[in-house]
Amino acid sequence: MRALVLSDIHGNLEALTAVLNAAGQWDALWNLGDLVGYGASPNQVVETVRPLATMTVRGNHDRICCGLTSTRNFNPLARASAKWTMQELSAENLEWLRGLPQGPLQPERSSEDEARVTLAHGSPLNEDHYIQNMRDAWAPLQQMATAIAFVGHTHVQCGFAQKDHDWYELRPRYPSRTGSQMWRLPIAAEVRYLINPGAVGQPRDFDWRAAFAIYDSEAREVVYHRVPYDVARAQARIRKAKLPERLAARLREGR
Numbered sequence: 001m002r003a004l005v006l007s008d009i010h011g012n013l014e015a016l017t018a019v020l021n022a023a024g025q026w027d028a029l030w031n032l033g034d035l036v037g038y039g040a041s042p043n044q045v046v047e048t049v050r051p052l053a054t055m056t057v058r059g060n061h062d063r064i065c066c067g068l069t070s071t072r073n074f075n076p077l078a079r080a081s082a083k084w085t086m087q088e089l090s091a092e093n094l095e096w097l098r099g100l101p102q103g104p105l106q107p108e109r110s111s112e113d114e115a116r117v118t119l120a121h122g123s124p125l126n127e128d129h130y131i132q133n134m135r136d137a138w139a140p141l142q143q144m145a146t147a148i149a150f151v152g153h154t155h156v157q158c159g160f161a162q163k164d165h166d167w168y169e170l171r172p173r174y175p176s177r178t179g180s181q182m183w184r185l186p187i188a189a190e191v192r193y194l195i196n197p198g199a200v201g202q203p204r205d206f207d208w209r210a211a212f213a214i215y216d217s218e219a220r221e222v223v224y225h226r227v228p229y230d231v232a233r234a235q236a237r238i239r240k241a242k243l244p245e246r247l248a249a250r251l252r253e254g255r
């Protein structure tokens, strides 16, 4: 079973389109949340992902942009885009966002011998927690219900692995920041993994390319990917919508 794992699309239709074109064939699409907020195409993103996603976990921006939580804890940039997004979203898409389930979730397995996995936006222990380093990863690695969990939220493509007292951080390395590239992670038995596929629509790891991952349960591997996309067009949409300029500029910087 091949699962396409996406997170933090953030209303970036151009990045999403490039990812779907690059992903090839897959059996399941697991979406880790934050479909909307920041980017200028929230309706198109929701309408593209909705029929394709096997499972979607809500993100903090999804929750706030559909009015379930106030924008009080958001910084001014996030707040401005959340207000714009809320007005831009159709009634039907707002309703769908309001109904998204909170993580952690466990997708159905396609066969009995397939490992169970967990999907969460922030952490399997708390949807709003950021897992940025091993210190953040330690408690969820001990306490999560499955050996593999996929998380997003930080917009940084990475992973954390732990076996008994040994642990290590996974940082995909690519030879350059041009073209499409991939980085393979074999999944070992008796190791626990937190896997962050990175952000499709607003990467913050100094690589502007759209990020995603493919989990292959038979090959027992996770393949991290980066793909270029039409960033100029995504930026033009943000400027046309009169969203803050920083939201356009940061896409090119990948931060």
Ligand code: ZN
Residues within 6 Å of the ligand: 008, 010, 034, 059, 061, 153, 154, 155
């Ligand atoms: Zn996000």
